[in-house]
Amino acid sequence: MKGPLLLEPPFNQPLFARALRTAFLAPSPRSLTLPSAFSPRAAHALRNLARPHRERFDLADRGCYTFADLYHPQIHALSRPLLEMLRLFAQEVSATALGAGAARIVWLGRGDYSLRLDDARLRPPSEFLEATLDLSPSPHPFAGIVYSEGPAIHLPIAQLPGQLSLVWRGRASTRCDRYRNSFVGAQSCILLRAAFPLAES
């Protein structure tokens, strides 16, 4: 694919982002899930770009999955405009000044999972906004990503290629990727995850 890897219009327009602010602020946790943010071609290109830099994580009490750090020097030149676009979009939607944080692509295949303990070890210590862009090649009704905050709040997110989800994560917020059993099938769930902490004033 030629040209930069960017969000689809109108995700590049501040007015569109601002119009979503009320919808983002209403639920608990503050969150928004939007379809068609990223084209299948761009997702394919990004997956291919990151593929040679994949690493396997396997620590059974935390999780088993494959990932690639988007700050890897050979990826970052091409992923930086997308991450910056995501940050600006998240900033407008949340009406909060956000800085750049960690970003990675995660592949969840058959038998993979990540538990809240893994999230606790990787997440920023203070509150932040987590953006997840679904790069999967095909949809799946399995709502494998589950955000929780206390015993009563659960936000499951299903696999939908091109979908962008924004979740405001307080200190008590946790996230897990549920175990992908034989009913989920062999098709991987591929996610770009970026953490945007509060910008330093």
Added chain:
Amino acid sequence: MNLPSIQVANWDRARLARQWRAARPFPHLLFDPFVSEAAFTGLRKAARDEPLLVQADELYQFQGSAEPPANETLRAFAEELGSSAVREALREITGLATSAVSLRVYRYGPGDYLLPHTDHRASQAEVNGEEERRLAFAFYLGDQPRGGALQLYDCALDDNALVRTRPAKRIAARPNRFAIFGVGPTSLHRVCELLEGERLSLAGWFLA
């Protein structure tokens, strides 16, 4: 059920203690078979009759009963398992003194699982006022399914966090097999995904 079903007087405690200490990746034992055929048949029927609820969390997906189970046969078995005769024999074998047994019926169908965890919660127990789990056990009551094995991990611990985990041993869920292991910060184990059939068990802990 005719009591006693657990032939504790026949256990060769010295041999079992040696096996316990030599077991890897962490102390465990298998009793094959555990109870008489008649007792096994009665317990299997009781477990199949027990009301179960679907339970799912980040760690697991299965069906489980209340604790203790409602069925009288199962309650009598729990009482026998927690009797002073059995607990004293296990103390001689494992070196661990216990005071009570907690158990439930579990049924795994295809796709069900229990992800790796240690059962260890000594510090949490102090906070919640719950009793410490010293020994964990599973008693298999169904026909041997495809999948659903108990997998034990070899682990390295650094500063109270596991820093390396490696699958080390698989224990098949054979009918009338009783598996028991010591609970500690490195007793990492899982129930592998059940692929076909049914995995029916009584499982729980001997508590401090």
